[in-house]
Amino acid sequence: MSRSKRRPTLTDSVQAASIAHRFYLRGESKLDIAEAFGISRFKVARILDAALEQGLVRVEFDLPAPVDVGLCEELRSAYGLRRALVLERAPGKQTRPEMRRRIGALAAELLTEIVTKDDVIGLAWARSVNVMTEAIRSLPPCPIVQLCGVQAGMDMYDRSVETVSRLAAVSGGDAYPIFGPLVLPDRRTTETLRKQPGIAETFGQFRNLTKAVVSIGAWQPGESTVYDALGPAEREAIGKRGAKAEVSARLFDADGNALSTGLSHHVLAISAEELRQVPEVIALGYSTPKAEAIDAVLRSGMVSTLITDADTAQLTLELAAKRPPRPRRAASA
Amino acid sequence: MSRSKRRPTLTDSVQAASIAHRFYLRGESKLDIAEAFGISRFKVARILDAALEQGLVRVEFDLPAPVDVGLCEELRSAYGLRRALVLERAPGKQTRPEMRRRIGALAAELLTEIVTKDDVIGLAWARSVNVMTEAIRSLPPCPIVQLCGVQAGMDMYDRSVETVSRLAAVSGGDAYPIFGPLVLPDRRTTETLRKQPGIAETFGQFRNLTKAVVSIGAWQPGESTVYDALGPAEREAIGKRGAKAEVSARLFDADGNALSTGLSHHVLAISAEELRQVPEVIALGYSTPKAEAIDAVLRSGMVSTLITDADTAQLTLELAAKRPPRPRRAASA
DNA sequence: CGTTATAGTGCTCATATGAGCAGATCAAAG
């Protein structure tokens, strides 16, 4: 975006703008324009390039949502995602709840749009996902499946345990909630709970999922509900195994490989394998400390859509640039 | 600019914007983009067209002056001008002096830019031209030639008779003023004055002119200094001859043909033929009642650059559309 | 004065692109 060698003259600027007008807005060919101005088509092309380069001609996007197209596209192609939505940098410092609300609203808009009546929707239990459901006003009548147990933190609303039921009420489809904690004390309790009628039924729905909304956590304090729910010993043990990211209590290392640790045996949550089978996984991750975790999860290839904010997107892209991920879908440089 | 059939979905909008980003900003080929998105190149082209059509992608111009590129270009090609500068519509109602100042500033910028030391510059005597000279801060040292006598109206500054000398002082070149009235009572007085040493010398410079700045007047009250300076009988007689426009006391009919009337014999001004020989004639015309006059003068092919305001440009373009002028230079539809 | 950068120009040829068409898809209407 160097704007060196400014075009100083009004004459040239107007000519360049006129050419750009005819080319971009009126769709005339460079050949015709060249003839009309009595210059060569090469010159037309060069004037056009220079005008864009120097900012004389700007191409802008008017999206129905505050999304940064450039970052979206870079993320999408860097990790071979189906799509990426990057929230525009808002003026001024954003608080975390504000950011969560904006991310949630964006996710809500996306979900409302892409869901059809034949879908089976999974929701991980996370603050941003809860906020998203609050912003959903209507949805086709499809089943809503809870993907993991509830971890009541101090700043959670009571109604958040009812996220799944609430969204099912909006959609008019069946609700498959999990009334049980995300993290349990031991393996035996976990297995017992999984066999409970309601919970077993929900786990049975995992194979039918067509869309899932999850949140990306980083393996550090305050950036993952699971991390915060564990004791110091297990936190550290898992960290030493190289865990960088957590998605619905499933762990990933920096390369996006699923880590199998003891943790998997005492949480109520969809397995990494089942989650990977879901055709559309929408991942929310919205604060700069999570960049590394987002990078890790995207490398796993499990996520089809990422929703994040501009700052985090930028950081994540830097990580991608340092250590290019192998291309997934049809990606390009 | 119909914006019918809105693109309602966020998904499509983001995809379209991403495609536009890659195409316009990153300069990738549609073929590559198509491959990256797994769609056909035709679809890419259609998405791009639709995005532009629907306003999702906007192309904007950042000119160093407040100029409406679209109107410039339309005027330029409609009349086959070398260039046209159309002042952007400013918010709110503009008074006539404000408009004159803005037009003058624009003309000043243009003249400052295109004049070289080898030029010989002619200035018609008109309010807008005077205002232009006031806005000129520097100019190469070239001769400044007055093109017509002075018509002192009630709202003229005294110093306006010294426009030519003043500009010559700025440029450092010679001044060729005309100290005499534009309109004279009779032919004999006119011929006498023309033989006066100073005036004859100035008239002798007309053949050397390389650039001229003139103002376009309409043949109606308040829109032409010459019209206002004549008696009712002559005004009407000239109007009956079909005069629509006046440039430095030279008259044109609606088709841009020079009218030869008795007027030419009692004014001190460059002849239509001499003015036509000037390689670069910059015409100023800046109020909606002048649209018809501007249309007429542009049809004469005498003007190479027009400077006007957006409203007037619009009206003039409508006249051009109704009765397409024959193409002059390299023009196009 | 020649010499060397430094833009700027227009060329060729391989490639990208648009116009217009014909088949596919879909939804509303009969």
Added chain:
DNA sequence: CTTTGATCTGCTCATATGAGCACTATAACG
């Protein structure tokens, strides 16, 4: 269910375009 029209799709082929190169001005410098 068929019909009809509208929209969407990808095709062919003529045309427009870009990459890279060689040539020309122009300016900066020893």
